[in-house]
Amino acid sequence: MNIPLLKNGIVRTPVVMQMQATECGAACLTSILAHFGYWIELRELSQKMAINRDGANLLQIKSTALTFNLKAQGKMATKRQLRKLKPPFIAHWDKNHFVVVEGFHRGKIHINNPAVGRQVISTDELDRHYSGICLMLEPDTDFEPHGKKPSSTRQLLALFQGNQQTALIIAGYALLMTIPGLTLAAALKSFVDDILIQQTNTWILPLILLLVLAAVLNAIFIYQQNRYLLKLETKLTARISGNFFMHLMKLPMQYFNQRSAGDLMSRLASCHNISALLAGPFSLAFAHMISAAVYAAVMFSMDVKLTLAALAITFLNIALVWSTQNLRSEKSAAMLSHQATLAGVSVSALHAAETLKATGSESDFITHQWMREEIQAINASQIMGRTSQYLNTAPGLAHTISIACILGFGSALIIGSNLSIGILLGFQTLMGQFANSIQSVISLSAGIQQSTADLQRFNDVTEVDIDTRNHIPEPTTPDRLSGTLNVDQLAFRYTENSPWVLQNIHFSVAPGERVALVGGSGSGKSTLARILLGLEQPDRGCITIGDRNLADIDNATLSASIASVDQDIFLFEGSISNNLTLWDSSLPMQTVIQAAKDACIHDDIIRRPGGYQAHIAERGANFSGGQCQRLEIARALTRNPSVLILDEATAALDALTERRIDNNLRKRAISCLIIAHRLSTIKDCDQILVLDNGTLVERGSHDQLMALNGHYAALVKSQ
Numbered sequence: 001m002n003i004p005l006l007k008n009g010i011v012r013t014p015v016v017m018q019m020q021a022t023e024c025g026a027a028c029l030t031s032i033l034a035h036f037g038y039w040i041e042l043r044e045l046s047q048k049m050a051i052n053r054d055g056a057n058l059l060q061i062k063s064t065a066l067t068f069n070l071k072a073q074g075k076m077a078t079k080r081q082l083r084k085l086k087p088p089f090i091a092h093w094d095k096n097h098f099v100v101v102e103g104f105h106r107g108k109i110h111i112n113n114p115a116v117g118r119q120v121i122s123t124d125e126l127d128r129h130y131s132g133i134c135l136m137l138e139p140d141t142d143f144e145p146h147g148k149k150p151s152s153t154r155q156l157l158a159l160f161q162g163n164q165q166t167a168l169i170i171a172g173y174a175l176l177m178t179i180p181g182l183t184l185a186a187a188l189k190s191f192v193d194d195i196l197i198q199q200t201n202t203w204i205l206p207l208i209l210l211l212v213l214a215a216v217l218n219a220i221f222i223y224q225q226n227r228y229l230l231k232l233e234t235k236l237t238a239r240i241s242g243n244f245f246m247h248l249m250k251l252p253m254q255y256f257n258q259r260s261a262g263d264l265m266s267r268l269a270s271c272h273n274i275s276a277l278l279a280g281p282f283s284l285a286f287a288h289m290i291s292a293a294v295y296a297a298v299m300f301s302m303d304v305k306l307t308l309a310a311l312a313i314t315f316l317n318i319a320l321v322w323s324t325q326n327l328r329s330e331k332s333a334a335m336l337s338h339q340a341t342l343a344g345v346s347v348s349a350l351h352a353a354e355t356l357k358a359t360g361s362e363s364d365f366i367t368h369q370w371m372r373e374e375i376q377a378i379n380a381s382q383i384m385g386r387t388s389q390y391l392n393t394a395p396g397l398a399h400t401i402s403i404a405c406i407l408g409f410g411s412a413l414i415i416g417s418n419l420s421i422g423i424l425l426g427f428q429t430l431m432g433q434f435a436n437s438i439q440s441v442i443s444l445s446a447g448i449q450q451s452t453a454d455l456q457r458f459n460d461v462t463e464v465d466i467d468t469r470n471h472i473p474e475p476t477t478p479d480r481l482s483g484t485l486n487v488d489q490l491a492f493r494y495t496e497n498s499p500w501v502l503q504n505i506h507f508s509v510a511p512g513e514r515v516a517l518v519g520g521s522g523s524g525k526s527t528l529a530r531i532l533l534g535l536e537q538p539d540r541g542c543i544t545i546g547d548r549n550l551a552d553i554d555n556a557t558l559s560a561s562i563a564s565v566d567q568d569i570f571l572f573e574g575s576i577s578n579n580l581t582l583w584d585s586s587l588p589m590q591t592v593i594q595a596a597k598d599a600c601i602h603d604d605i606i607r608r609p610g611g612y613q614a615h616i617a618e619r620g621a622n623f624s625g626g627q628c629q630r631l632e633i634a635r636a637l638t639r640n641p642s643v644l645i646l647d648e649a650t651a652a653l654d655a656l657t658e659r660r661i662d663n664n665l666r667k668r669a670i671s672c673l674i675i676a677h678r679l680s681t682i683k684d685c686d687q688i689l690v691l692d693n694g695t696l697v698e699r700g701s702h703d704q705l706m707a708l709n710g711h712y713a714a715l716v717k718s719q
Contacts, residue, residue: 027114037145174287233279262343481546483671
């Protein structure tokens with residue numbers, strides 16, 4: 001087993017950055033497993049640990065560690081006792097976080113923090129953060145290493161597939177660009193040795209014309225190469241970002257529930273970073289290596305000793321870059337993590353702008369929430385900047401030293417009459433071209449190091465399995481199932497270790513029947529609605545729509561048969577027509593108009609300039625709350641569904657408008673499942689289901705349930 005040796009009591013565990021706050025425990029265990037030689041993706045380990053919305057506790061981490069044949073022992077340890085424990089181990093941090101302790105040295109504590117990366121902290125900071133509990137981990141006798149360290153280069157090559165021909169064209173132009181470089185070196189050698197020293201002026205005009213021709217050719221080659229590079233970047237960006245976003249939108253709803261909008265937006269930025277790397281340094285790497293090989297061959301023909309000296313310094317430069325690759329990737333990962341958190345907070349603030357202004361909390365939010373994340377993001381960016389400046393200084397210094405060495409060594413050869421001045425200057429010119437090509441390859445290495453964090457965030461989306469319903473083939477013409485809905489012994493919880501949200505739910509809805517779902521806050525009403533829409537998968541039980549199992553229904557058929565309107569209204573910026581049809585040009589305009597009439601919003605639409613082509617501002621800012629709610633109802637009705645789920649869908653409407661919409665829905669004979677806190681709106685439903693703590697406790701008509709004088713009666717009386 002290849003385990004890194006202790007140095008001054010410190011071990012170096014791989015940095016594994018958490019993708020969300022709840023993954024800190026899984027990230028710590030992933031890091032320690034990798035330290036012992038077992039490489040596993042954080043995403044895979046998180047699924048195995050069954051992390052819920054509150055994260056994982058120490059017992060879950062211990063149980064998961066045991067499945068990998070690690071010895072795991074939880075300990076209560078004071079700060080003094082902590083120093084005697086053998087690293088690496090996991091420590092509980094800030095009451096709700098986990099870090100990997102890598103050791104103690106000179107009064108400092110070295111930790112691997114999945115939220116920010118590697119840190120060195122003081123004993124005072126340890127007192128403030130350490131919660132007094134840790135988990136000791138070491139390989140058992142049955143432990144076996146597994147897998148290998150992920151390679152960013154292999155993944156970049158995979159993403160570059162299909163563009164080899166363009167890369168060869170770019171490399172061809174790079175090879176052609178060596179001709180002007182070689183011409184310049186030859187001209188310089190001839191100018192010094194033949195014209196200045198031999199005082200032969202017959203070559204002056206031809207040399208000048210040759211240099212002008214070389215410059216023109218070089219400009220043409222550069223222009224053509226840049227043209228292909230621009231095409232390549234456009235193609236890669238469109239393909240990678242398009243595939244990424246398509247995959248993202250097909251992921252299960254649970255994925256979106258666990259990540260903020262700002263965080264997901266930062267993943268799109270990572271796509272652009274990856275595309276820029278592939279279309280720039282990555283695609284040019286082969287071209288620069290060819291150029292470097294040509295220059296090196298000519299340099300060898302000029303003088304072997306000088307060339308060997310130049311190559312030795314170049315290899316030292318490359319070794320220096322490779323030795324610092326982990327440092328650069330760690331700092332980049334920490335910076336991206338903080339920037340993603342800041343983006344999430346910023347998006348949340350924009351969505352809650354009205355609330356913040358109404359409560360006068362703008363300054364408090366900026367001071368206590370946004371500014372804190374901004375400072376952390378700036379600090380991480382500065383650390384990354386300082387690291388890059390430090391590492392980027394080394395190649396330039398090495399190049400300067402190489403020039404000095406070549407000049408000194410070459411001068412000695414000239415004095416010994418083993419080399420001419422012209423050859424030395426020509427060699428120096430070629431060496432500059434060679435160094436530029438090698439520096440570009442070295443820059444690619446640095447770019448790959450920094451791209452590791454971008455690739456991790458990219459993979460956190462692309463390697464997640466899409467919603468199983470997307471694998472079901474869709475018919476050419478989607479079926480519209482009947483309005484019969486059956487739920488049999490349904491049970492649901494978010495993860496294997498979380499409590500049950502719904503248990504033993506069973507009911508039926510006949511075509512055209514109206515069923516109300518009521519209960520206190522947190523009783524599971526909206527969760528049940530999401531399950532019926534296919535947004536969550538039940539752990540047990542069966543749901544059928546018409547005569548088909550919900551799990552076997554394709555997306556097109558499901559969306560044609562069941563629709564919903566919930567309390568979170570969202571309207572896109574664009575025309576009213578596009579918002580109602582969701583860009584489905586196959587929907588007849590008469591169908592759209594009838595849906596708007598049934599939702600009692602048609603008259604409001606035609607009063608606006610442009611009618612159905614009138615503009616809707618983002619999130620419906622130029623419409624009232626009631627109008628937005630009616631537009632949502634109209635959107636649901638455009639597809640004429642057989643089942644309609646209304647989750648507080650009429651909360652913003654007056655009683656008269658609500659009654660008119662209700663009558664219109666009855667005329668359509670749609671099966672309705674109505675979730676409402678305002679119980680006066682569901683008294684005339686055919687059936688009322690009462691949920692309490694995820695269990696169906698009562699069912700019947702309004703009069704029957706009032707006669708029971710149970711949960712439903714208590715809810716009615718409380719209003």
